[in-house]
Amino acid sequence: MKYEVRFSGSGGQGVITASVILGTAAALHDGKNVIQSQSYGPEARGGATKADVIISDGKILYPKAIHVDYLVSLTQKAANKFIKTIKKGGTVIIDGDFVELPDSPDYKIYRLPMTSNAMAKFNRTTTLNVIAVGAFAEMAGLVSAEAIKKAVLENSPKGFEEMNIASLELGRDLARAAKKG
Amino acid sequence: MSEAKYTFVQGNTACAEGALYAGCDFFGGYPITPSTEVAEHMSDMLPRRGGKFIQMEDEIASLGAVIGAALAGSKAMTATSGPGFSLMQELIGYACIAEVPCVIVDVMRGGPSTGLPTSPAQSDLLQAKWGTHGDHPAIALIPNSVEEMFTETVRAFNIAEYFRTPVIILGDEIIGHMREKIRIPAPGELEVINRKLPDGDGVCRLPYRADGKNPACLPNFGKGRFHVTGLNHDGSGFPTMDPSIVQGSNARIIDKVYHQRELIDKVEKIQCDDAEILFLAVGSAARAAEEAVAVLRSQGVRAGLFRPVTLWPFPKKEFRAAAERSKFVVVPEMNLGQLRTVAERMIDESKHPIVPVNLVNGEPLDPEFILDSIKKCCLK
Structure with missing residues (x-):
């Protein structure tokens, strides 16, 4: 099977790092075929950034995502721009505190209160991207919990390991709660 | 590092790793998107290994530094993108005539000029061959995966060192x-x-008294006495206008490359043997084409892909053989027809019509776009 996952948000939110964490986990620790890529504009901050991860059991030829199975959006701008790339029957995960998308028969949507929970728990939103990775991992079940944990640690700056692991777990908790409805 | 290891990295990082594997110990460059990670990784790794990294004031100076380091015995490289590659062209010619081994990485982006700095394109396929003036050897390798960014960089250094000539990635x-x-x-x-x-x-x-089709054999700077110049020169390296010498040496720097192709040539052929629709594609466009081939094959259409891994010198003989049975030669590329102009010179279009598929809007060329583009003309 081949899955296309798209993280999207604003430049500077760590959307690319989120995709690198997922890619590292699936490729190096779960032994899948993986391609991670991103696209952004000339500006260093702002804009609508996307970062894609293709995870497959077979060889991946074309390296870019076209019809995404999972779309994670952390800003309204990114959600508006990339919702049209979701595959029929795909899954959309948004930061319910800031992003709104209508319900649709074409996709399942989960609105997770990421920002408010990050503020409540850490008093900052620096790790919103890791929360998003945790939420995605829980929703999709495509990568093992151990692999994701290892990849988060490998991609954490010194001193942020604990907070990142807590953020990963927070993302998982939010996804579990949302799935229960 | 004494064992093989697995890593999950960008193509640019893999390129830098390939350079280090090949023994590169000098990098001179000026950062430019989308090539900057090559310089970034080299700036991190070279000092730890006793190598040298220098950020120059521009791309002209960058290649100047690289040529100087190479003459002094280093394995040297630089990395840039289209606009910087243009600035390097004069010194690429210098490195060709002075027979200085060096590796130049051009990570292509949209252009001309500043164009689309963060978007993909294949804008420099012909610049890599014809960018510098005068008759000169042109060797360009064009990887289509992160793994190939590593292996082709190793190969680029091998070719550069063996032939004493610039090699472009x-x-x-x-x-x-x-x-x-x-x-x-x-x-x-x-x-x-x-x-x-x-x-x-x-x-x-x-040092430049090379026979027939051989590269010159220079000592590293500091050993022996010799002269290096961009003027036409004789065996001693000093300028000469002697017509018989100039004719021979101008031919030799090209012949040394074109008559010893075993190290240089590399082609990937995917299902070419019975292909009626033959794709000619390179780099990332070739990955889209390979997927288009897979889709067409699943529909019973005999499609194949001819992918030069070494773009220059172009694998003329092999391409002609692969195109022999084709009804169409489709050339998908992220420019307005650079590779097509090459194909046009190689085959008889009355027998094998060439179908161009061109995209220059900054978006990646994808398999659906290719299939849509050829539907009308090639598929009944």
């Missing part, structure tokens, strides 16, 4: 910036070629 924004898992081989696993030096004590007074 044409990456593009997609291949340079995407991440894939690669295996970095253990030292010794891949062949690493070092330049030939004069026998004996290394002292050589006629």
Whole structure:
């Protein structure tokens, strides 16, 4: 099977790092075929950034995502721009505190209160991207919990390991709660 | 590092790792998107290994530094993108005539000029061959995966050192910036070629006195007495206008490359044997084409892909043979027809019509776009 996952948000939110964490986990620790890529504009901050991860059991030829199975959006701008790339029957995960998308028969949507929970728990939103990775991992079940944990640690700056692991777990908790409805 | 290891890295990082594997110990460059990660990784790694990294004031100076380092015995490289590659062209010619081995990485982006700095394109396929003035050898390798960014960089150094000539690696924004898992081989696993030096004590007074189709054999700077110039020169390296010498040496720097192609040539052929629709594609466009081939094959259409891994010198004979049975030759590329102009010169279009598929809007060329584009003309 081949899955296309798209993280999207604003430049500077760590959307690319989120995709690198997922890619590292699936490729190096779960032994899948993986391609991670991103696209952004000339500006260093702002804009609508996307970062894609293709995870497959077979060889991946074309390296870019076209019809995404999972779309994670952390800003309204990114959600508006990339919702049209979701595959029929795909899954959309948004930061319910800031992003709104209508319900649709074409996709399942989960609105997770990421920002408010990050503020409540850490008093900052620096790790919103890791929360998003945790939420995605829980929703999709495509990568093992151990692999994701290892990849988060490998991609954490010194001193942020604990907070990142807590953020990963927070993302998982939010996804579990949302799935229960 | 004594064992092979697996890593999940960008194409640009893999390129830098390949350079280090090949023994590169000098990098001179000026950062430019989408090539910057090559410089970034080299700036991190070279000082730890006793190598040198220098950020120059522009791309002209960058290649100047690289040529100087190479003459002094270093394995040297630089990395840039289209606009910087244009600035390097004059010194590429210098390195050709002075027979200085060096590796130039051009991670292509949209253009001309500042164009679309963060978007993919294949804008420099012809610049890599014709960018510098005068008759000169042109060698350009064009990887289409992160793994190939590693292996082709090793190969680029081998070719540069063996032939004493510049070798260009044409990456593009997609291949340079995407991440894939690669295996970095253990030292010794891949062949690493070092330049030939004069026998004996290394002292050589006629470094450019090469016979027939051979590269010159210069000692490293500081050994022996010799002269290096961009003027046409005789065996001693000093300028000459002697017509018989100039005719021979101008021919030799090209012949040395074009008559010893075993190290240079590399082509990937996918289902070409019975292909009625033959794709000719390179770099990231070739990955889209390979997927288009898979889709067409699943529909019973005999499609195949001819992918030059070494773009220059172009694999003329092999391409002609692959196109022999084709009804159409489709050329998908992220420019307005650079590779097509090459194909046009190689085959008879009345027998094998060429179908161009061109995209220059900054978006990646994808398999659906290719299939849509050829539906009307090639598929009944």
